[in-house]
Amino acid sequence: MPPILKSVLKLIAVLIVIVMAFRVNWLVGVAAIVVILGYFVYVNRSAFYAQRGNLAYMKGDREQALIWMEKAYLSKAFLPKHQIGYGYLLMKTGDLTKAQQMFEEVLQMTKATDIRIQARLNIATVYWLQNKRDEALQILQELSQEVKNTLVYGNYGYFQILLGNVEEALTYNLEAYAYNDSDLTIMDNLAQNYYMLGRLEEAEEMYTKVMAKTPKHAESYYFYAQTLHKLGRTQEAREQLAIAQEKELALVTPLTKEDIALFASQLGKDEVEVVH
Template identity: 25%
Template structure:
């Protein structure tokens, strides 16, 4: 029975890896309904639920995942992040921040720095966003998401587009497909009259895999695209 359960979990994970999101979600749901308690599938299942807007269900799945016997350090970090995102999407901003701050103190990691740094920006906390994202940059100065967070801090909160551009360029050099970075760089291109370059960036961003915490939504990107006159 244990072997069969492991096989079903692996089969579900492979479906997701191959892009069969609906198939993976159905398989995860069957495992969950059958009371299979393994973080190896509960964590990706929770993320699919978050992407689908089922935040309350995701929250419950993550609460159950806390009791999973295969919850190692890396999975604990991911659990904290997913739970924080679910809380944020449910409107519990303070709870999300507290959860991720607790994760930072217990299990500091790149993914925690990325997520908490972004939520401080969304919260509009200038001082906290700047100090925390600077700390995140010391943790990993080549993390494109952290670099983008620094760019957004200067662009959105401190109204310093020149400093922001430095970080967006660095982020783009490391990873050329990050949706938010492409969005902001496209805005610079439009301001500079380089509509062709802006359109290229927007198209790449629109073809990307959107995260629940992307600042640049499809709607924002399409709105920006509409501003470009051929």
């Protein structure tokens, strides 16, 4: 039976129960509504907890987000998409073992293609953060051969850059850009790829498109600043680097906050030298 039909039949059954209860007595009807609402809340408590966790994370309160997500997980009615979110949060807080457990459980419990792809990509990320680069690369290579979608293109394209395979990465990232030329991750990968190859004019052109989408991580602004600096546009580089210093680094990154601070210091010295 299709899920939507099943939901409609359940709704009709609930309405029939409520109507029959009110025919007996209005108090019975009210009691029936209270019981049904209570049952609905209980059955869907995992989704409510997960929503609270998502809201806490959006407010920057990772501790509360973890508490709510753990409650959702322990409720035993955890939706795979919420479990993916919980696993990602665990990665962000450094609990890689438990994050991997979340993703592997998702692979066991669902056949939904999109969810399984996300879980496998996240397991690759866990491996990368655990310095299991070969295992991470194997998953990504398998996915790139099995699937042609924006998510896989974005992830595998980025990891190829991190591995230093910049020529090979460029071929893949150009293919990704041809597939979806409006995705932020794909554009950012291509811009960074051009920068790594020293193709600065092409990097600058692509970064202009990236910045129009207001990327949230520091790496985009840092490498754009590097590109601008090497093109002799130092003041513009300083402006982009100032933004980079205010942004959070991505979960998987070739940079540290110290790298950004060091570059800012170098640009500051350049300014002093120009003044003198």
